[in-house]
Amino acid sequence: MKIFLLGIFLILCGTSARAKDKHYYIGIVETTWDYASDRGEKKLISVDKEQSNIYLQNGPNRIGRLYKKAIYLQYTDETFRTIIEKPVWLGFLGPIIKAETGDRVYVHFKNFASRPYTFHAHGMTYYKEHEGAIYPDNTTDFQKADDKVHPGEQYTYILHANPEQGPGKEDSNCVTRIYHSHIDAPKDIASGLIGPLIHCRKDSLDKEKEKNIDQEFVVMFSVVDENLSWYLEDNIKTYCSEPEKVEPDNEDFKESNRMYSVNGYSFGSLPGLSMCAEDRVKWYLFGMGNEIDVHAAFFHGQVLTNKNYRIDTINLFPATLFDAFMVAQNPGEWMLSCQNLNHLKAGLQAFFRVQDCKKTSSEDAIHGKHVRHYYIAAEEIIWNYAPSGIDTFTKENLTAPGSASEVFFTRGSTRIGGSYKKLVYREYKDASFTNRKERGPEEEHLGILGPVIWAEVGDTIRVTFRNKGAYPLSIEPTGVRVSKSQEGTYYASHYISSSENVPPSASHVAPKETFTYEWTVPKEVGPTYKDPVCLTKMYYSAVDPTKDIFTGLIGPMKICKKGSLLANGRLKDVDKEFYLFPTVFDENESLLLDDNIQMFTTEPNKVDKENEDFQESNKMHSMNGFMYGNQPGLNMCQGDSVVWYLFSAGNEVDVHGIYFSGNTYLSRGERRDTANLFPQTSLRLFMQPDTAGTFDVECLTTDHYTGGMKQKYTVNQCKQLNENSYLYLGERTYYIAAVEVEWDYSPSREWEKELHHSQERNVSNAFLDKGEFYIGSKYKKVVYRQFTDSTFQVPVQRKAKEEHLGILGPQLHADVGDKVNIVFKNTATRPYSIHAHGVKTESPTVIPTVPGETRTYVWKIPERSGAGIDDSPCIPWVYYSTVDQVKDLYSGLIGPLIVCRKPYLKVFNPIKNLEFSLLFLVFDENESWYLDDNIKTYSDHPEKVDKANDEFIESNKMHAINGRMFGNLQGLTMHVGDEVNWYLMGMGNEIDLHTVHFHGHNENKEANIFQKLKITERLLLQMKSFNSRSWVLHKDLIVCKTTAIKTLYYEEWY
CATH class of the missing domain: 2.60.40.420 (Cupredoxins -  blue copper proteins)
Structure with a gap:
């Protein structure tokens, strides 16, 4: 053998x-x-x-x-x-x-x-x-x-x-x-x-x-x-x-x-x-x-x-x-x-x-024949993160007691509130810096951002910069050719005496001074044949990037192929262009923090800048400087060709999943509705909205969502369209119920104990051991479960190939051209709903279903819900409840929806692959609707529980794959020679950044690690099984607690 x-x-x-x-x-x-x-002094x-x-x-x-x-x-x-x-x-x-x-x-x-x-x-x-x-x-x-x-x-x-x-x-x-x-x-x-x-x-x-x-x-x-x-x-x-x-x-x-x-x-x-x-x-x-x-x-x-x-x-x-x-x-x-x-x-x-080794240059010389000249000043303003004073999602006042926004917008003796003095880039008409260029309606959405700097390949960009602030500032671009003399940041690997330590003019423009930058756009920095027509880039002040960016000094750049732009900088053959900058503006790092304390707190002498609550109140979760739906100008027409330019900056909390509800987009040939952004990441997305209404554009990182990083965009019906022209030839009906259950994250401790024994570690488990007042491994949860018909009397028993789903709802399937009817019954004790990413619905509003009620949700699957040109034939979406999408998710309501290209295309690939859907999620039971029930039911001493205790909070963060920890997920079994589709899903918070490693096997990606399973990411991996044994599948983060996110997958001979 x-x-x-x-x-x-x-x-x-x-x-x-x-x-x-x-x-x-x-x-x-x-x-x-x-x-x-190297102990030498450096800059x-x-x-x-x-x-x-x-x-x-x-x-x-x-x-x-x-x-x-x-x-x-x-x-x-x-x-x-x-x-x-x-x-x-x-x-x-x-x-x-x-x-x-x-x-x-x-x-x-x-x-x-x-x-x-x-x-x-x-x-x-x-x-x-x-x-x-x-x-x-x-x-x-x-x-x-x-x-x-x-x-x-x-x-x-x-x-x-x-x-x-x-x-x-x-x-x-x-x-x-x-x-x-x-x-x-x-x-x-x-x-x-x-x-x-x-x-x-x-x-x-x-x-x-x-x-x-x-x-x-x-x-x-x-x-x-x-x-x-x-x-x-x-x-x-x-x-x-x-x-x-x-x-x-x-x-x-x-x-x-x-x-x-x-x-x-x-x-x-x-x-x-x-x-x-x-x-x-x-x-x-x-x-x-x-x-x-x-x-x-x-x-x-x-x-x-x-x-x-x-x-x-x-x-x-x-x-x-x-x-x-x-x-x-x-x-x-x-x-x-x-x-x-x-x-x-x-x-x-x-x-x-x-x-300089005297090699011949490979770049074409830019002779300055096409110069784009910008006049940009840095100037102080008072910026209001939510001018209406209203959370447009809840219609509540932003200072309403008990609201999520109250933390950020209540002004008081030691709190600044929602308005801050900031420094921003603004554009002027000439070098006198007396006539500012006013923004038109199509630029209204830019908010706190500086003006858009745009150029085509072959151009020279000239920026005359005036510093109207009180600190040295600069402009540092990305995505263009910059010489050392034009670099907007200063550093040196060797010691420079104080008498010689004079920063170059480009990197430190003193207050009230002016400097002219010159950058070029040779073809070697422009879009390649695979890139979109325009690349999304950014510019910012880089004297101290941390302080300068959080003070407000950042703006978008657009670098495009030759001949792709109109005279006003707009893309040809595109109806609308929008720029989005999601970030957590940390006002604690602002150059103007002390000014803001003096201006906006009523007792500035009592402010403790190291106090954690004070610091949290100054972390403004925003898009273009707007919070809680206050961003204006995101308007378009049904059927428009729309390009979104997304970019970000910040630190490790700036892990963003920007979700466009109601529509999908294409990026690098792949169909998505959620874009993942990280510090200094930029993306270009193409969308053709097909449904009129007002939709959400929001960060699904849970802390960011509750913290206000959510806006609304409106699709207007500007002309009569035949909405019924698309024929939905297939129809599927699923009977799904929300059911409350007792869920055990770790039914068996044997694998965990053997692992620790083999590693020579004798550790207790803060997540699974009950101790004196912890909850342990069992929790009351609510899950989606499938039934045979509308009576909801007979549940559909999961087959062996579905055993791996664990806490997930049923793995639903649809083809492009289908209409999917979800007959949903809420057997739980509070209102819930069911909503899928990627699908087309009649209304942007998802109506809650109250306990005991049954409601039918209709999901249409047009072409824009299916795979893009560079996608696999089938792509995964997720469905979940949206009554309170943070608490509903952590309570257990989530499942996969697999959408495939039209059935006739499958004749070219008749092999039926195995399908495994995996959700990598830290279930934060502190956010569950059932936390109090779980304390009463499972804690040995519920009267001793302090829900604000850091150790108790940490013990309820369950690092799981499909709701199982430490090798407890069953059903990942395949046979040698099987072709396997792995649908990997990520949801959650800032800590939900997962890299997934398949021991012993490859998948049709770059490595046997799936890189960056991110917030709201959904990905298909394809694998061929060839080695008969048990292998581990785990999350490759080096932190002790994540050893919980492990399971085995098995291969057998037929």
């Missing part, structure tokens, strides 16, 4: 006579690591000495910049005596392992450390005995030998570079993969055990270097959490001068051990990133960490391409893998920084140098 399995395995791996056997000798050693080994962005000392300075109860770590090293041969030196820029990352498709890689592994570790690869194929990951997987004997390599022992891991794990048709020749130790992955990786693995197409390498590439670099963006390291106690004893006084659970101490770094180097200390101008450079990037690891890697002064799309900022999240190509331009020293503004302040910055 073993020989037969091996034969099948080799066939599927596409092994050929030309395949190579590659041998790597990898050892683990313990060493001392310095996060800031960094948004960083001061006090800030850097938090992380780098040791003391009585601070470790500082030196830590004991375990790292991977490469050796020349099996004697493990001679180390192969690696590039200095790799930092503490392990050596680069490279393979071409078809290769077999032998990793001869020796553990020189003081505790057991392993080697586990992503993006390669292996048998169970070469997995290098320990978890309860029903294996024994020789198949367990890889699970732990003890100190002094050796083991050889054999990996196969399967074609399906390698570059896809849209990928570059070589793609990013990773490897790490996987006994207790969060602690192993935090201890330093991670490295890059690069998988290349067959024959794309020449002497281990990708052909046609001059330089290659690997960078990991990570907040390395040394609190999770196996060596924390050693580091406290070694580097704290009074270790006995250290409190490991003290939040300030824990923050001091979170090292915001690139390859293990912080505060601009990463060495060796150097290249020549005109070099063809390949960047391999990945993120690692936990919920705060929301990274935006920004290459100052450069542009890159990925899969033939033009980019300059790359979003990285835990275990996301990315590669990008760059032709280096603009000689000088440039910054590679994380534009998550909190990370920027904490030192996540690195320098790279572009040298």
